[in-house]
Every structure is written in structure tokens, then in C-alpha cells.
Amino acid sequence: MHGSSDPTDIAIAARHVTLSLGQTEILKGVDLSIRQGESLAILGPSGSGKSSLMAILSGLERASGGDVRVAGIDYGPLDEDGLARARRGRIGIVLQSFHLLPTMTAIENVAIPLELAGRSDPFARAAAELEAVGLGHRLHHYPTQLSGGEQQRVAIARAVAPGPDILFADEPTGNLDGGTSDAIIDLLFARQAANAATLVIITHDSALAERCDRIVEMRDGLIVAERRP
């Protein structure tokens, strides 16, 4: 009835998004629409603005200009608290640098956001999520007691645990060996399918990009190409 342009199908709508930091123009007018349930890979050289765009779409950073609407919420009028509330339980984020809380164990890092989102049995659920990423034997380790790849997997467990509608991942396989990387990617796509979630992945891994529904390429603060694998 409404066709593919039905606005309720759109999980993420960015219109002419700009980001300037000081004199530097990092994003120069990005237009991007992503459908609910779609998987999108963002490719592009180092410094092209991929992480900056993800920070804005995920509500971690505010755009300097343009419009961002995610899961029906206009980010424009929201302050930092408003953005945090908009993210909670709906948006999962895996960042390159993990951002685990150093004073909390692996299980606490996964369980506390579940508790904040009002989910029942946060610790049982967190344990199950950590087992799913192969860390059942590391539940009570602190981040400094975990390898980079293990911290990465805790960050992934934390992001997927609330069953978010939208999952963002910045180089999710960057710290993982081949076998672990394949298992984690399978897990991300399985979670996406189970929740009909939207998945946005920044990656240099072309095999991973090819598994997505759509690939966009960034260069110098703009999306310059788009294709379907």
C-alpha cells in the first residue's frame, strides 16, 4: 500500500548530516536511509568519517547540522540525557575501543545495562550472553584481566543482550582471530535475524561486508558509492 518509501519502514534517516570539529569538516553532508531489518556495511579508507557517522547515528555524538531520525525519534531537539534515554534498550553499540567499565567484571558489564533497561534476571541473561560468545569461563574477570579479543566479545555480548532494534558495530572483528571472528559474525547476524533488527557495521573485511544487504562507501566525509553484494 505504501511501497518501499513507507516512513515506518525506515529505521535510520540521515539528511545532509555535517560534523565540524574546530576548523575541520569531518562529515560534509551525508544522506543515508536504512530500513528496519536491513544490514548495512560501511567501507572506506581510514579517516573518511565512518566512526564519526556511526557516533552520530547511534546518538553518542551530536551532528553539527542536518537531520537525524532513528527509530522514529528526531535527535535534533534532544540533549545528552535525552539521547541516552533514546538509546537505552533500543540501540546496541560495539565500539573499536570497547568502553567496558574497568571497575566491573565481565558479567557486571553485561548485566548492569540490562538492569537499567528494566529487564528481568539480568545476571542470568548476562551469563547466557557471555557463554554465547565463548566467555562462560571468564564471567568474573575484570577487563584488565581479559585479552583484547575477549574484551571485544564482552562488548558484543553487552550490545546484543537487550535485543536492540538497531545494532551498530565498529570493526567488530578487528581484535579477533579468524575462527572466533567467524563465530562472532554468525552470532551478530543470527541476533539480527531473530529480532528483525537493523545492523550497521563498519568494516575493512570484505567477506563480512559481502554478507550485508547493502554496502556504502565513504570518502572524505561523504558517501560516494553504494551497492548490493
Ligand SMILES: Nc1ncnc2c1ncn2[C@@H]1O[C@H](COP(=O)(O)OP(=O)(O)OP(=O)(O)O)[C@@H](O)[C@H]1O
Ligand atoms: N575529536 C576529534 N577532533 C578532531 N578531529 C577528529 C576528531 N575525531 C575524529 N577526527 C578526525 O575526523 C576524521 C574522520 O575520523 P573517523 O574516526 O570518523 O574516520 P574513520 O573513517 O572511522 O577512520 P578509521 O577507519 O581509521 O577508524 C579523521 O581525519 C579524524 O582525524
